[in-house]
Amino acid sequence: MSHGKIREEKTCLNCGHQVEERFCPHCGQENIESRHPFYYLFTHFIEDFTHYDGQFWGTLKNLMFKPGALTNTYLAGKRQKFVPPVKLYIFVSFITFFVFALFPLMNINYNSKKDNEKQNKKSIFDKMKALDAQKIVDSIKAKPVLTKEDSVTIKSLGVLPDSSKIDDLENAFEMDKKIDTGAQYGGYKTRKSYDSAAAKNPSAFDFIKSPLAHKFFELKEKGVTKAEIAKSLTETSFHNLPKALFIYLPLFAFFLWIFHNKKKWWYFDHGIFTLHYFSFLLLNVLFVFLIVKLASLTDIGILNSILNLVLCALLIYIIAYFFIAHRRVYHTHGVVSFIIGGMLFTLNFFAFMVLVIGLALVSFLMIH
Numbered sequence: 001m002s003h004g005k006i007r008e009e010k011t012c013l014n015c016g017h018q019v020e021e022r023f024c025p026h027c028g029q030e031n032i033e034s035r036h037p038f039y040y041l042f043t044h045f046i047e048d049f050t051h052y053d054g055q056f057w058g059t060l061k062n063l064m065f066k067p068g069a070l071t072n073t074y075l076a077g078k079r080q081k082f083v084p085p086v087k088l089y090i091f092v093s094f095i096t097f098f099v100f101a102l103f104p105l106m107n108i109n110y111n112s113k114k115d116n117e118k119q120n121k122k123s124i125f126d127k128m129k130a131l132d133a134q135k136i137v138d139s140i141k142a143k144p145v146l147t148k149e150d151s152v153t154i155k156s157l158g159v160l161p162d163s164s165k166i167d168d169l170e171n172a173f174e175m176d177k178k179i180d181t182g183a184q185y186g187g188y189k190t191r192k193s194y195d196s197a198a199a200k201n202p203s204a205f206d207f208i209k210s211p212l213a214h215k216f217f218e219l220k221e222k223g224v225t226k227a228e229i230a231k232s233l234t235e236t237s238f239h240n241l242p243k244a245l246f247i248y249l250p251l252f253a254f255f256l257w258i259f260h261n262k263k264k265w266w267y268f269d270h271g272i273f274t275l276h277y278f279s280f281l282l283l284n285v286l287f288v289f290l291i292v293k294l295a296s297l298t299d300i301g302i303l304n305s306i307l308n309l310v311l312c313a314l315l316i317y318i319i320a321y322f323f324i325a326h327r328r329v330y331h332t333h334g335v336v337s338f339i340i341g342g343m344l345f346t347l348n349f350f351a352f353m354v355l356v357i358g359l360a361l362v363s364f365l366m367i368h
């Protein structure tokens with residue numbers, strides 16, 4: 001643990017008891033000098049989280065490669081061997097979102113159309129327009145004899161949109177533009193007309209629809225651009241995500257409680273499993289993020305192929321991890337464990353999607 005110098009005095013500074021060795025037998029405080037060099041602040045911080053005695057790295061090793069091992073060890077009463085579940089989750093969560101903040105996956109900085117023209121860069125819409133599907137189809141049909149390959153080409157080109165549709169799509173994605181004055185919400189162009197219609201025909205969902213409509217008209221009146229909305233929505237969602245995940249933890253444990261024996265398993269036990277599993281998820285989400293980020297920075301074909309394979313393997317392992325950990329912790333039979341695990345996985349997937357949608361709605365309402 002610490003490498004501080006042991007005090008010559010044998011009286012504990014914390015509780016006053018006699019200290020024969022390095023640690024006080026009464027309160028556990030280390031009997032070392034209380035004044036240190038400045039760099040000690042940083043080394044002590046690292047030691048507190050990594051525990052050079054192997055506790056931290058042993059915890060990460062078991063978390064990543066031994067599904068359910070940490071939970072089984074903790075519930076068996078061996079609680080000094082690894083980092084406590086709550087501390088582990090907080091630390092992994094802090095590191096994950098700190099890295100997200102340092103290296104954002106998307107930079108929402110949109111140049112105006114004139115700036116793009118100055119840079120002489122073709123957008124994806126320009127490339128789609130350049131691929132004039134109708135002209136290619138007409139040239140193929142002009143042939144005296146059509147081959148099998150020609151038929152396949154015509155079918156594949158048939159799914160491409162025409163130029164007018166591409167123009168509409170491009171206009172929709174022009175992020176430097178403001179919300180169009182003719183834009184509507186639910187068929188209404190102004191807040192006054194919407195409120196009037198809502199008062200005449202009240203709905204059970206007005207508590208959700210009305211705030212969204214009011215925010216839409218507010219942003220429209222302020223002349224906020226699409227880029228500003230997208231940027232604010234992304235930033236607000238990012239700041240709210242850790243809170244949303246923390247709120248979801250007890251719900252995940254509750255689903256586990258529903259599907260397992262109430263006498264054998266306490267809600268506390270499910271909470272420990274949840275903390276370990278979410279720590280694993282956050283850590284692997286960080287790995288996925290870094291792989292995607294690295295792939296976006298390189299144009300080397302072989303390297304990208306390797307990264308994509310690693311990414312696919314990691315995503316498969318993330319899904320399989322839950323089923324393995326669930327079986328090892330709850331000691332259910334193979335088929336029963338798979339069925340219960342599948343139901344839990346599906347239930348949590350839909351519940352989490354509801355949480356994500358709710359987070360997006362809240363984030364939209366928080367845009368200024």
